[in-house]
Amino acid sequence: MASRKDDVQAAIPAESLATQYTRVRNATVDLCKHLEPEDYVVQSMSDVSPTKWHLAHVTWFFERFVLREYSKTYDWFNEDFDYILNSYFYTIGGVYPRPDRGLLTRPTVNEVVAYRECVDNAMLDLIAEKTGDKDFDFLIEVGLNHEQQHQELMLTDIKHVFSVNPAWPAVNPALTPPPIRQAPPHEFRNGPSGIREIGHRNDSYCFDNELPRHPELIVEHQIGSRLINNGEYLDFIRDGAYSEPKLWHSDGWSTINREGWTRPLY
Ligand SMILES: [Fe+2]
Incomplete structure (x- = not known):
């Protein structure tokens, strides 16, 4: 018997591949609508990538793995991008070092915008032609999930870029902070030992x-009834936890002393 969830899902018409593609690609650009050109370029630490690089890299995925493989007419937008925008596919060529991405003044933001438009136009033509081919559709699904992963990275990274600016710019000044809520009490719950199934369980997309x-x-364990919140991290720091060896395993305590840590900014 179909569940209520199945009924609800059946009532929603399936989104076409072209609509999905456009929705995800537009959502990426939408995240940048309050940024200024200078914001797109800065790399505030080695783990951060500039917004401009993210916008171009997710586009490169479609150019390199879809257009180049499936289109008979598409020509590279700029062959130099292949090296600059490759992040980890050592099997298909060199990778520009991540810590140096903030040194790249070219391509410019305008060139990246033009690159996205060029690839999107070619992609929508190709999707109209190829959709229904199982391997092709799967590759687009991978590309869109990859892009959504980078949407999260873009937000994390631009927040770090803004965090080093004493004027504290906002990624989206229109957003207001959520209301302060009292967290429910935290408790540890006992979990029994046993054999459990783990891993993705159905046919939907997964990595x-x-x-x-x-x-x-x-194995038998205890687990917190909810996540630790920022207020509790602050209480932990203010209670002097970073100078109390009894709260740490020996490796953690050695690292705290070696690095001179007094709070979790590592
Ligand atoms: Fe990526």
Whole structure:
């Protein structure tokens, strides 16, 4: 018997691949609508990538792995991008070092915008032609999930870029902070030992590191009833936890002393 969830899902018409593509690509650009050109270029630490690089890299995925493989007419927008925008595919050529992405003044923001438009036009033509081919559709799904992963990275990274600016610019000044709520009491709950199935469980999209689904032995444990919140991190720091060896395993305590840490900014 179909569940209520199935009924609801059946009532929503399936989104075409072209609509999905346009929705995800537009959402990426929408995240940048309050940024100024200078904001797109800065790399405030080695783990951060400039917004401009993210916008171009997710586009490169479609150019390199879809257009180049499937289109008979598409020509490279700029062949130099292949090296600059490759992030980890060592099997297809060199990778420009991540810590140096903030040194790239070219391509400019305008060139990246033009690159996105060029690839999007070619992609929508190709989707109209190829949709229904199982391998092609799957590749687009991978590309769109990859782009959504980078949407999260873009937000994390631009927040770090803004955090080093004493004027504290906002990624979206129109957003107001959520109301302050009292967290429910925290408690530790006992979990029994046993064999559990872990990994992705149905046919919907997942990344390869979520597979294969397999049994795993879980030993007896305790787990918090909810996540630790920022207020509790602050209480922990203010209570002098970073000078109290009894609260740390020996490796953690050695690292705290070696690095001179007094709060979790690592
Ligand atoms: Fe990526």
